Amino acid sequence: MAEVAADDRTYLQAFANFLGAPEPALRLLISILIGYPIVLIHRYTLYCKSPKLQHLYFIVTGVSIALFNYGHNVVHSAVCVMVAWLLLLLIGGTLKSVIISFVFQMTYLLVGYYMTGTDTYDIKWSMPHCVLTLRLIALTYDVYDGRKDPGKLSNDQQKTALSFTPTLVEIAAHTYFPASFMVGPQFSMRRYLDFVKGTLVGCELPPCLIPGLLRGGLGLFYLAVYQVGISYIPDAFINSEEYYDLSLWQRHMMVGLWAKITLYKYISCWLIAEGVCIMSGLSYSGKDANGNCLWNGCANVKIGLYEGATTFGHMIASFNTNTNAWVAQYVYKRLRFLNNRYISQTSALVFLAVWHGLHSGYYACFFMEFVVMNFERDIVNYVNQYPRLVSLLNAGPLKYFKFVVLKLYVVVFMGYCLGPFVLLKLHRWWKFYSSLYFSGHLFFALWPFYAPAVKAIIKTIGGERVKDDKGKKE
Structure with a gap:
């Protein structure tokens, strides 16, 4: 077996070298593509058949993909699945179970990052583990929501809440679902179980x-x-x-x-x-x-929105939407009791940075997202108070000029913000920002200082102003 594995690695490495790609990246691509024949076999043999057989099929195929990529390190995901099940079995549906699950799963992930991390982005067992971490934390939340009065749940919570504790087999199948184990997307246990039972689409293929x-x-x-x-x-x-x-x-x-x-x-x-x-x-x-x-x-x-994006808001709404929706549902909205949007937003971005890893570049990247989004929110809200200016910007040749300017703005500063995310280490991304003279930091972070001048110009051009959402004019 060791000789076969060695040959397998040799052939894959040679093929990866031929393609000009790292071997782990090639394994990842193969693992995603093999999902197509896996779901086709399921479609024509197991669809709408015994849920237990479907669960076992998804566990076997998903674990096989994990073994192909990370060998014995599959034990890490197995440990976290087992802990999630035991936690739900013993104290599921309680706030304590949510807190323990959140702390345990995130701690396990961060220790994994620490143990496997290097100076570059690595495709190791900790990469799919970040997908698994969100899935298992959400599961605990969903069982907790399922014990509440349905009338007190939000629309999102009503769609995902579970009024029962899933079995170990169900949790494992949901976790290792071969179409999403490696890179996502996220989907709820409720959606998965409806799919297996045939109630999501129906039993006709x-x-x-x-x-x-x-x-x-x-x-x-x-x-x-x-x-x-x-x-x-x-x-x-x-x-x-x-x-x-x-x-x-x-x-x-x-x-x-x-x-x-x-x-x-x-x-x-x-x-x-x-x-x-x-x-x-x-x-x-x-x-x-x-x-x-x-x-x-x-x-x-969302490809159309992504390619046509003219604001960072468009980029965030179109990119990694499942993860963003997860953070919104399980982090941002859960902090409503604080009654402070900025604290909730900061907490959500800090969580995203921590979830991505320990490298300082992640934190530098999400700091830039925070200041950019606040810049855009402030200036858009102010411009929208001047209907004449809005009409002017969206009419005739000026709308095309506006599109070009905003497109350049998004492309250039998206690169500026993404730099630390890719470069990771402080000495690399600091040198990167130095080469650009920290232009993005000056442009966005200093917005409160030059905002009065910009707003004065907008006011001069804009004419009559509609105040906020109260309908009053001045």
Whole structure:
């Protein structure tokens, strides 16, 4: 067996070298793509059959994918699944179970990051473990919500709440579901169980093969664009002598293009994984006005919104949407009792940074997200109080000019914000920001100091002002 494994690694390494990709990245891609035949076999042999057999099928295939990538390190996910089940069995449905689950799962993840971390982004067992961590924490929350009065639950909570404690087999199958174990997307235990029971779509085979293949094909297209892009602008370019020889404005533009290419790596993986979820039937989300089936229940990226984004708000709403929705439901909205939006927002961003890892670059990145979003919220709210100015900006040739300016703004400063996320280490991202003279920090973080001047200009151009949401004018 050891010899077979060694040969397997040798062949894969040779193929990875031929493609110009790291071997762990190739294993990851194979693991996502193999989801397609796995769900096809399920579709034609087990769909709407015995739930227990379906659970076992998903456990066996999911664990096999984990073994293919990380070998004996699959034990880490198994330990966390076992602890989650025991916790629900003993004190499930209580606030104490939620707190213990949150602390244990996050601590296990962070220790994993510490044990496996290096100076670069690594594809090791801790990578899919971050997906598992959110899934198991959410499970405990959902059982807790299921013990509450349904009338006191939000719409999101009503869709995910569980009035019973899932079995160990159900938890394991939900965790190792082969279409999402490696890179997501997140989906609730409630959705998974409805899918297995046949109540999500119905027991007639759903018309999801073509939509799934199209979504997966789009993912492969983005993967190809990424591979071509990094051959011209690899991560190493941002700290190269060639980069530092560019003028300041050229550095900003190159950073923006580099970030655009880098994000395609994540988008391609999410689209391919989503295609698997669609083909399984798990992504069903009802029908549109014309009676056509909708398959966006597991979507993790909104391509149209992403490519047309002209604000960071658009980018956040279109990128990694499942994780953002998870944080909104299980972190941000749970802090409403504090009655302070900024504390809730800060807590959510700190959680995201911690969840991503221990590298300082994550914290620098999410700090920039905080200041950028507050900048945009403030200026958009103020501009919207001047209907004449809004109409002017959205009419005639000016709307096209506005689009170009805002598109450049998003591309350039998205690269600026993403830099630390990719470079990770303080000495690397500090040098990166130094090369750009900390332009983003000056532009966004200093907004409160130059905001009065900008608002005075807006007021001069805007004419009559509508005050906030009270309908009063001045």
